[in-house]
Amino acid sequence: MGTLAEEIFSRRLGRNVRAGDTVIADVDCALAHDVTGPLAIQAFQALEAPLWNADRVVFTFDHVMPANTVAAAELHQMIRAFAAEHGVRHLYAEGICHQVLVEKGFIRPGGIVVGADSHSTTYGALGCFATGLGSTDIGVVFATGKTWFRVPETLRIDVRGELPPGVSAKDVALHVVRIMGADGADYMAVEWGGEAVRAMPLDARLTLCNLSVDFGAKAGLVEPDEVTRAHAGEHFADVHPIQPSYASVLEVDASGIRPQVAVHPAIDNVHDIDDVAGTPLHEVFIGSCTNGRLDDLAVVAAVLQDRRVHDRTRTVIVPASRGVYLSALDAGYIDTFVRAGALVLNPGCGPCLGRQHGVVGAGENVLSTSNRNYPGRMGSPGARIYLASPAVAAASAVAGEIADPAEAR
Amino acid sequence: MARVFKLGDGVSTDAIIPGRYNVTTDRDTLRRGCLVEARPDFGQNVQPGDVIVAGRNFGCGSSREHAPLAIKENGVAAVVAASFARIFYRNAVNIGLPVIRCDALHDFVEDGDDAEVDVARARVTVRGREFQGEAPSGVALRIIEAGSLIGMIREGGWAAVEEVSHVS
């Protein structure tokens, strides 16, 4: 009996646990990437213990891939040497961790996964309890296969009705951030449900769970259903809330949501697009673990087909993974992007974290489909970052200013 | 006496150490990157034993442990905030950077104030006024007692952590 989070922990522990309990649980796998991995390796080494299970440790090279400095190259070398020494086979240099782990089948309904990256909440889209931890916690998981959890209370969000055309999971999530504030779900699990969520394909659900951490949540979750089964196949598990008791419930009317834009300098400074339309843009970034998937690129391709991006607006498109890139090639999207004048970069985090390419300067306005608009996130703290959906991003790239996708049709 | 560096609400890990400064494990590089853009004067003026006093949701954003490490490497005695983002708080405890939750202090204190901090009692005194904060409890307290998560696990593994069930 319990919320989806409580059910998952109860199954794992073989006894009934409730929100507020402190438990030590086995995890299915532990992720670290090219920036958090080296500190996790150092923590592991300080324990002077053998590796728990080489097959359940996953490293991704995505935040600075390919390396753009000697320092970055050395971090990559450190991870490769560690993997070779300990027989770790799961090393991926083909996209963002949160897309790659889903594609490679590491995420299973009813499972528990931890990652040294805050957006590990993304995996909850498959009904897996997944959360981000720091490097030291992950280093300890490397040695013990376990970590401690305080089983969280749950905020249930029911998204009722149908989304209007041009409005997507990104808008729903930003709309909720607007209501909840940047720390509104601190320490809680968020369970996304309601007709509008049930109707969403996996890519959109991944977006919802991804952004859950950006209003504080420890995990974002969607109940497994037929959409989940189609992805999980034989690993499907029918885990769902049973007579749950929620800390709070939020009802959202999907039909009333306008395209949303989170305006510099905070994720919860969210406005209807009507308030910010017309703001000139120097860069548009389409990608990230929030909105770099095939469904996102399909939306963008539909807008950019037979159009050109505006002269003043560098438009950078980064598929979330090689898998997404290949599918986008097959579908003709990449051809569309390049002909439209966009720059298509290799799969990875790209401009999202202002470390590698697409870095913005002081005084520039950038509209991004990613998840963070903290000052300095994408480059100079003097740049203004606007967060929005792929549909808004594509329409804005063409217009050279923030634009309502309804007007780009 | 410790000097107070006062910061606002929602100080992100991107502000504490921007992505362009944390592609490293070198502790000295991290130390120099601390608040480098958000508070450029911090690096020049901070002395061991000083404190950071912040508003709500301190350390929000990325899971980068480089953020508490960068603060710790500057010798900061404690971060006192109205509230902390979950991962930052856990990371700080894991590496032994003292964190104290205290609602009232932030409104009262001014940047540059002298403060006296009693980490063990989670108490801060500024201009004669004493503020009682909240120290970590539960598993976090065990970790603090051991000095760090690594210390705790090395001492006895997970046995040190008591599982707590609230049977209903």
Ligand code: SF4
């Ligand atoms: S795309 Fe951005 S938010 Fe996602 S993992 Fe990479 S850096 Fe983090």
